[in-house]
Amino acid sequence: MKKRILSLVLAATMAVGTLAGCGASAKGDQESEKGSGPVSLTVWHDGDEAIMKVIEDTANKELEADQISLKFEKKTGLTDQLKLYGSDEQNGPDMYLYAHDSLGTFAEMDILAPVTDFIAKEDEKDLIPMTVDACTYKGTQYQLPLYFESLLFMYNKDLWQGDVPDKTDDLLAYMEKHTDVQAGTYALLNQHSTAYNVAPIINGYGAEIISKDGKAGLDSEVYKEALAYNQKFAALQGDGDYNTIAQLFNEGKAQAIIGGPWLVSGIKDAGINLGIRSLSSFTLPNGKKLAPYSGVQGIGILKYAEDGKKEAIGKALKALMKPELGQELAKQSNCAPANNKSYEDQEVAANEMIMAIKETAETAQPMPNIPQMSVMWGPAEEMLAAVNKNGTAIDEAAKTFQQKAETAIKDMQ
Numbered sequence: 001m002k003k004r005i006l007s008l009v010l011a012a013t014m015a016v017g018t019l020a021g022c023g024a025s026a027k028g029d030q031e032s033e034k035g036s037g038p039v040s041l042t043v044w045h046d047g048d049e050a051i052m053k054v055i056e057d058t059a060n061k062e063l064e065a066d067q068i069s070l071k072f073e074k075k076t077g078l079t080d081q082l083k084l085y086g087s088d089e090q091n092g093p094d095m096y097l098y099a100h101d102s103l104g105t106f107a108e109m110d111i112l113a114p115v116t117d118f119i120a121k122e123d124e125k126d127l128i129p130m131t132v133d134a135c136t137y138k139g140t141q142y143q144l145p146l147y148f149e150s151l152l153f154m155y156n157k158d159l160w161q162g163d164v165p166d167k168t169d170d171l172l173a174y175m176e177k178h179t180d181v182q183a184g185t186y187a188l189l190n191q192h193s194t195a196y197n198v199a200p201i202i203n204g205y206g207a208e209i210i211s212k213d214g215k216a217g218l219d220s221e222v223y224k225e226a227l228a229y230n231q232k233f234a235a236l237q238g239d240g241d242y243n244t245i246a247q248l249f250n251e252g253k254a255q256a257i258i259g260g261p262w263l264v265s266g267i268k269d270a271g272i273n274l275g276i277r278s279l280s281s282f283t284l285p286n287g288k289k290l291a292p293y294s295g296v297q298g299i300g301i302l303k304y305a306e307d308g309k310k311e312a313i314g315k316a317l318k319a320l321m322k323p324e325l326g327q328e329l330a331k332q333s334n335c336a337p338a339n340n341k342s343y344e345d346q347e348v349a350a351n352e353m354i355m356a357i358k359e360t361a362e363t364a365q366p367m368p369n370i371p372q373m374s375v376m377w378g379p380a381e382e383m384l385a386a387v388n389k390n391g392t393a394i395d396e397a398a399k400t401f402q403q404k405a406e407t408a409i410k411d412m413q
Contacts, residue, residue, distance in 0.1 A: 041068065041069070044072075044093040044096045044097070045074055047098075051329065054332050055072070055329070056072045058325045059319045062322060062325075068315055078098055079102055082106060087111055094305040096302070097298070097300075100295070100297070103135065103300070104137050104370040113142075113306045114140050117310070118306075118313050130361045131298075131338040134298070144320060146298060146320060146329070147338055151258055152356050153256060153282070154257050155255060155276075156249070158273045160275070166281060168284050169285055184253055185254070186238060186248065187256065188256040189249060190234075191240050193389060196293055198227075201226050201284070202227075204363075205284065207225075207226045210376045218380060261357070279292050280362050289362075292360060293364065294365065323341035323345075326341075327347075329342075330348040331348065380401070
């Protein structure tokens, strides 16, 4: 998942060229919604096709009476595809479904229409606020959130001794007692030098990798405090490599791991008796909760689609935010819905992982969706590696990588 996140944000750094396209039309029925015929809305995506099928089938049942249909089409490299066709009404889609962290890039291209052009804010009253914030850029909401994910505390119920503590200091004490690095056995593993995985501590301390106005924050005092605290955990977590820690946990050599839903299938295949806790249930020494990043999948509307299909798109958005769609996503694909009412279903409420993700939304912060974030992952992770793996003093690392980050941001302009 982390690799996928990086690929998305790195793709956003490519220069935006002239927006043009050619070839056969990829759109569906172009008949006006004011006419007597049906309206087909094309939605491009770059995600799991099984999940898209759940969304498509569930929404189309709701829209059938209005003769409106959604047609999902997979496009590898969606960022590049929208750069090419985002202003091409004949060859581009009506809407797209994608992670929210690329939103700033598309908004700056001026190819998107605000969601509030199609539905009222009141229509979104049941949506989890954090997911709406994720889909908002510079005060304007450009995506409708459908589902989201975050990091979780996952533990082997057969290996963990006693109750899982509520305080990170107590968790650290447990690690010190139950970790033997030389023997290759661990209490808790994490990708300790990956910015996404350290974000729960960084954000929990009130620090920022980058501010909303695009300023790097690697040299702030509170950021350095967060890295110093993370360093204590890193010393007890091996090399922090994604494949290594996943394998160690699946082999029963670690009692717990910080990870996301993408790890679950492998854990279940290994026959582990899995327990899950929300990271929001852990309190830091400063009295605040861990605050991981969250990734939100949302629907965006291309600006040109507003002309002639506005009413149909509005009805489609209302169908997509129905709690029943969220319930189907949860039951069939283990996705955490953006609609609060989806969790009222008994089967959804009984899903330990989904309910833990929902709890995390109380403190989780959306991954920054500004274009500048794409060049921040590198310096942030180089700084973590320098501190955790190479023994570089935090003050020295902060000075070096803050300068590197500022240069990278400046070079984008």
